[in-house]
Amino acid sequence: MPEDFLHRAMHESLVDVLEKMFFISILDETPDAAPLAVREEIAVRVGFEGKPSGSLTLLLNRLVARSIAGDFVGVEPEELSDSQVGEVMCELANMICGSVLSRVESAVTFRLNAPEIVDPGQTPAAAATYSAPLGPAAIKVAMVTEAPICSPAAEYAS
Amino acid sequence: MAYRVLIVDDSPAMRAFVRRAIRLSGVDVADCFEAGNGREALALLASQSVDVILTDINMPEMDGEQLLERLQSEESLRSIPTVVISTDATRHRIERLTQLGACGYIAKPFLPENLREVLERYLGAPYA
Numbered sequence: 001m002p003e004d005f006l007h008r009a010m011h012e013s014l015v016d017v018l019e020k021m022f023f024i025s026i027l028d029e030t031p032d033a034a035p036l037a038v039r040e041e042i043a044v045r046v047g048f049e050g051k052p053s054g055s056l057t058l059l060l061n062r063l064v065a066r067s068i069a070g071d072f073v074g075v076e077p078e079e080l081s082d083s084q085v086g087e088v089m090c091e092l093a094n095m096i097c098g099s100v101l102s103r104v105e106s107a108v109t110f111r112l113n114a115p116e117i118v119d120p121g122q123t124p125a126a127a128a129t130y131s132a133p134l135g136p137a138a139i140k141v142a143m144v145t146e147a148p149i150c151s152p153a154a155e156y157a158s
Numbered sequence: 159m160a161y162r163v164l165i166v167d168d169s170p171a172m173r174a175f176v177r178r179a180i181r182l183s184g185v186d187v188a189d190c191f192e193a194g195n196g197r198e199a200l201a202l203l204a205s206q207s208v209d210v211i212l213t214d215i216n217m218p219e220m221d222g223e224q225l226l227e228r229l230q231s232e233e234s235l236r237s238i239p240t241v242v243i244s245t246d247a248t249r250h251r252i253e254r255l256t257q258l259g260a261c262g263y264i265a266k267p268f269l270p271e272n273l274r275e276v277l278e279r280y281l282g283a284p285y286a
Contacts, residue, residue, distance in 0.1 A: 087169060099266070
């Protein structure tokens with residue numbers, strides 16, 4: 001199933017990026033977690049061009065975002081400005097998107113657009129919600145593509 | 159032997175992370191220079207010598223591919239090992255960057271030990 005393949009790629013990418021670059025182990029996926037108020041979240045979208053093109057949106061609890069931004073840069077979270085936190089979240093979204101695409105579009109070159117901070121209220125429904133040690137439902141990921149994504153094996157067979 | 163490293167990335171946060179990863183890797187670095195794109199990197203290389211360049215691909219003004227082309231076209235810069243650090247780990251991209259002169263490739267996400275392994279590969283031999 002293409003959806004299962006994409007879902008697994010998103011999960012593996014999120015775990016890989018957070019563990020290696022942010023030194024965070026995410027907890028289990030929590031599909032039934034209560035949504036946060038929009039003002040408590042920060043959202044970043046990364047558009048990409050490839051086969052297919054689309055976008056990945058990452059939503060994070062603002063407190064969690066600040067904390068992991070501090071871990072990434074190596075400073076205390078309160079030392080960071082909001083724009084610095086946003087910059088690290090853009091980098092996080094960029095890495096997750098690149099990691100997902102490297103797994104699902106490994107046979108073709110893709111191009112990532114510059115990540116942008118977007119209105120959390122205008123984002124697509126999250127495909128997966130994860131908890132982190134810093135709080136429940138802390139990280140959400142959504143991916144929208146102009147056409148279904150097939151696994152490299154399925155594409156090769158077609 | 160302490161090395162001189164140039165980090166090229168348009169994201170100050172990513173440059174800070176790479177600095178931190180170098181420190182955590184245990185590689186002995188004497189000077190760590192930074193540039194926000196390929197043009198800034200070339201301007202810095204006009205006045206500073208470095209042992210290795212770690213560069214991103216997607217950057218404004220002059221991207222990583224253009225930087226590699228410029229480095230290869232300059233005799234005085236051609237011999238500097240240039241390692242690409244990027245999220246795009248597709249085979250086509252890596253092949254293209256290698257053709258343009260990149261000697262190594264580190265896919266994000268990466269661990270400090272991955273960075274050490276690559277730096278030792280390209281810096282260790284000449285100084286052994």
